[in-house]
Amino acid sequence: MHIKRINRVLISVTCLLISLCPILNQAQEHPNLILTKAGVEKIRAELGSIPIFDATLEQVKEEVDAEIALGIDTPIPKDYSGGYTHVRHKRNMVVMQKAGVLYQILDDEKYAKYVKDMLMQYEGMYRTLPLHPKTRSYARGKLFWQCLNDSNWLVYVSQAYDCIYNYLSKAERKKLEKNLFRPFADHISVDSPQFYQRVHNHSTWGNAAVGMIGLVMNDKELIDRALYGIKGVNLDKTAKDDDGGFLNKDGKAGFLANIEEPFSPDGYYNEGPYYQRYAMYPFLIFAEGLHNVKPELKIFEYKDGVLLKSINALLNLSDADGDFFPLNDGQKGMSYYNDALVTAVDISYYFGNQDPGLLSIAAKQNKVLLDDSGLAVALGIKNGKAKPFDKKSINLTDGPDGNQGGVGILRSEDLELVFKYSAQGSSHGHYDKLSFSFYEKGDEVLQDYGLARFVNIEQKGGGNYLKENKTWAKQTIAHNTLVQNGKSHYQGKFDIGSKYHPDLYLFDASKPEIQLVSAKETNAYPGTEMHRTMAIIKEEGFEKPFLLDIFKVKSDSVNQYDLPFYFMGQVLKTNFEYEVPQILEPLGKDNGYQHLWSEGSGHPIGENTKLSWLDKGSFYTLTSATLKNDELSFVRIGANDPEFNLRREAGFLIRRKEVQNSLFVSVVEAHGSYSPVSESAVNSNSNIAALKVVLDTVDYTAISITTIKGNTKLFIIANTNASKEAKHTLKINEKNYTWVGSYYYN
Template sequence: MTANFIKNKVLKILAFTVLLLLSKSVVAQSHPRLVLTKKGVAEIKDNLGKAPLFDSSLQDVKKEVDAEIILGIEVPVPKDFSGGYTHERHKKNFLIMQKAGFLYQILGDKKYAVYVKDMLMAYTKLYPTLPLHPQERSYARGKLFWQALNDANWLVYASQAYDCVYDFIGGNDRAIIEKELFRPFADFISIGSPQFFNRVHNHSTWGNVAVGMIALVMDDAELLDRALNGLKEDGLPAGMKDNDGGLIKQEGQKTGFLANVDEPFSPDGYYNEGPYYQRYAMYPFLVFAEALQNTKPDLKIFEYRNGILIKSVYALLNLTNSKGEFFPLNDGQKGMSYYSRELVSSVDIAYLYGNKDTSLLSIAEKQGRVQLDNAGMAVALAVKKKLAKPFTKKSIDLSDGQDGNQGGVAVIRNKSKDDELTLVMKYTSQGSSHGHFDKLSFSYYNNSSEILQDYGLARFVNIEQKGGGNYLKENETWAKQTIAHNTIIQNETSHFKGDFEIGDKFSSKRYFFDASNPKIQIISATEDNAYPDTKMHRTMVLLEVDGYEKPLLLDIFQVKSKRPNQYDLPFYYLGQMMTENFKYETPKSLEPLGKSFGYEHLWKEGFGKAGVENTKFSWLDNGSFYTLTSATEQGDELLLARLGANDPNFNLRRDAGLIIRKKNTDKATYINVIETHGSYSPVTEVAINASSSVTAVEKVYEDESYIGVSIKNKNGSSFLFVLATANNSVSEKHILEIKGTIYSWVGAYFSKLIK
């Protein structure tokens, strides 16, 4: 970053803060004022019975809260990790409190206000007696929960509940609650936990927003400034790390809510920790923005950084498969989707405070519920008027980094009617402490089914029986390591030697992206720092070619080093192996494939060598056939591996993979084609088009400036693809002779179907 850039950023933040202070008197500070307002509640009441989606959401919440009121209030002394009884009870308490507060405002029934008041008084009695949580695993322990993060969750929701019953409670009790509960709570998760609060991370976003939300309720300018701009002095040493090995503080780093809006998001709305944690952080980001918009409209928070918070919702929606499940990049649990409560609120808020994009309404319809505020009512009314239009997920290349210059994630889609093939290629920055060592990795989907998978995280979230619901040690020894991903590993050592501090300094670079032609969509990226003196260049092309049932995925991976090395390229498939064209041996007893960097977790189930110019390997999964055709060289090793070695607690899935190994070479080129074809029905017991149509994949040209690949079809046709690897200009003219034929073209690539 340049000095002028930093200066301008500081000036913007200072101006924003001044405007914040000046705007305090702009809005009459009545209650509720955060996500609900007096005017907003009146509008909601006027529309009750007119918006089915809101009405059904209201009835569902009412049923849930009424059941809890019958059970009574319980605020147990904390003792458990996530998933344990006391953890889950306190979590349910803050969720139910918030909902009860909303019900009081919308329905006017005092029983909900009484419930919230009694709950808050119970916590007011408990909180001053609490030491730090007895579980000592976290780098920042909470009091109600094992980590301060969950304490912040509690305060974000409890602030909304308090706001809704503020006038009902009365001045004397409010004074007690604020003095004994809310102010000490806000102080504890900020000045009492600077290693948690004063950083740029999803944890601190929750902490900043928690302090900011209660500050807005209590009209506390000091707390609000602390929330927006961080602690002025925190006493933290530069280089301090959290439990995941992530840096807590870097020299000169800005902190607070605004810094957390500035730094992790790219101009495209991609969040550097990945979609799983972006989803988690979207609730505090957007609910606080909504509260600021309602209380400090002159700040125009939704216009900050060119509307980055609204952009981030679109980025997230685009980072999903056909079922709405987020791609498990970095630490991500498979199955998390835009049906989560965080995305329900995000879609509602983005609709109301964005441009009222009617395509968002189709997502809300699928979600089947809305949040109980003006954003939710606006969505429900628009849905009732049948304004919803389809949200079309197109091929997209999302930049990473605050300035968009730290690599990115490309999502390339080919959709025909209800069938969609989706390629996800990741060439991002490290991704904070939740990042994996997976430069130039990819995953591939047939609709929502994984063809070639990313493992995701090694954790059973909120299942106490598995490591207290927290990250398992295998997340470090396996899931984060390079061998766990579909990318190149050199000398059985992870990228950057598996060292976060080294990896955090570098990002891959986009070489070329073009999705303008749906029949040939390309992402190409380079990585020069994962290994010393080694350059890697991966180009992936989703091809729609005559003669094939479905599009092909062409994968060209070039690696060049100053010295000979061993290179492994794994492909992690799901389902049942069908056929192969190479001989292999199966050992009588299993041994791990290696000793470290994740290799110790792979069983070596089979071993063979490429004996012909093409290696073919096919498998069946979820009713579809897939064939990998690789332009291997004589002597390339082929390893059949399965996850599960050195895993005594059975924490890892028993996934299978094929590894193509090239040894003792300073230059290696991997060329692979993945073909999706045919079907099998267990009902009719009929297999259709179960064999590959690819007869050969050949590297027809390679030098320092070009690489050419030919894909031959059983019908006699061939498809030629040539990439200019040294010049990515779209206007550059090229002339190249390949096997006696001269080809000329303009741009970074050339393709032709030869019949």
């Protein structure tokens, strides 16, 4: 840890400790956690004149009124995710939070009574409630099968309690706090240190739950426990969480540690955007509570304001449709339309610099928080301040100090390249260094598989992670990156992967006509260096920008290398012959290969191998510089999957055997269109006549691209000197090339 970072932590902790002491003894007014008394007055004054706020309020009112009409149900817990009792308790927490808000804004006692009556039912249940009967979790809850969901419940219910605090009598508050809230907070923290005492999205929810109920109850002990963790607790060093990752055992715990460690200075969250989305709600809602109740903590300024930076990073980790890129464990289709991102956008706008681009996203979300931040967003939209949120090419560093790899995103016209060279990503990380995915207009062209899980669908493993997440989705072959000798990066082992990360070699998005990202990985396979450079190039004569992929591998030993491309769509044409087997067999026995059917195989017939496909009305062509002994395979996901847990999607694989050092070069073109209405195909063929490696040395790699009209362009990457000021002179085929910088293109 750097000295600067140590000082930052010490100063923050000291200030927090000093500032907490005198304040907690003072009387508090309610609501003060998320809604504030002054904010409620402003909201009431604006009602009827703020369209998006008014519409959200009406929707929430209809929803809660319908629940009130159904009556209160707090069943004895018995189910996994997706089961009735799980869904009912989850629904109760959300409805209570919303009912509390309605009570404050509409001043209608029926909502306060509804919350009170439900809380009293929970109080009566919780006193004698045992651990949840489902035993799968490493940390069982009481209302839910895992402490994580119990923490979700308390985060929401804390807000409801704050909203009806003054409606309750002193005796009623004492009863709830003694029999429900304090024991609840103790169970997910003191009684469950393996859940609470760590750096992970699980514990972030736990910290926020304990801290938020502590803020409402004015309980200094709970607030301290939330901010700094439990003192003097040692964890079993062999313990693992539900996802197979080892628990944190270095003593770092509490809300501040969960801000300090997972976030890079750019705001990238090490578990990936799917779990960043999930974690942002407790991060931001607790931070908002701390800001309102303890403004002297300046929580939104902690670690150079990284919580607000993280929202911008997260929004940039979404495609043109707002769906988050499925890096690491990520369910496809999760987007910034999720309620957690409504919270993120509103809080970022209100507590940040009031970026008008956020208003355009809020308008698309078509809902706001029913609090001070939501009011600010609604007024901003009403007053015409919204501007488009401009997502540009961006490089997001990983690691608490920004020096543990990262994710590079290149955007050009309607195309997006996502290049992953990040650290392991905690227990949700996948073993796919230097992998990529490619999008056009928000649609996948070359995909990242994401996770193997059907979240909250009881029929699929209780809605939890399936065994195929480990045997397929996490394995290297499941991704568009190099596999050596059929083995996953870092042996597919969490403890090894957590020690290493790739290193950025180059990121340059300064020129719209050519943008590059390049990184090296030296630890995925000991004795082997992998260096991948990817560029999006806008070139005259091409309908759309094309993607150039250069994968250079250097090893101490002779190996087999596999490079897959998981394309989306229907195969149209190849320029090589292949055989289709009568009986399908898996491509291998382990490391994910056991889940790939070998559907066809062949060999190159020339220096270039071409594969064209059609998807969603667009044509795509992969052109690869191949060797005559390369093996070309069509594969399909789904072997050894008797329960049909995996999607049956296709891939194309280039295999190169018995080589030591090698170079894989490919170009992906997006071109043309097809209309099933007019039955018209436009520009359906590749524009590339030849892709050649004209030079490959330790220091330089040169690639020529010749179009069907005979125009040739040369791209040269300096492999050992990425300096923008470096001067290079290189002779290729008796011609001298001189340039300044890390690459040459002309």
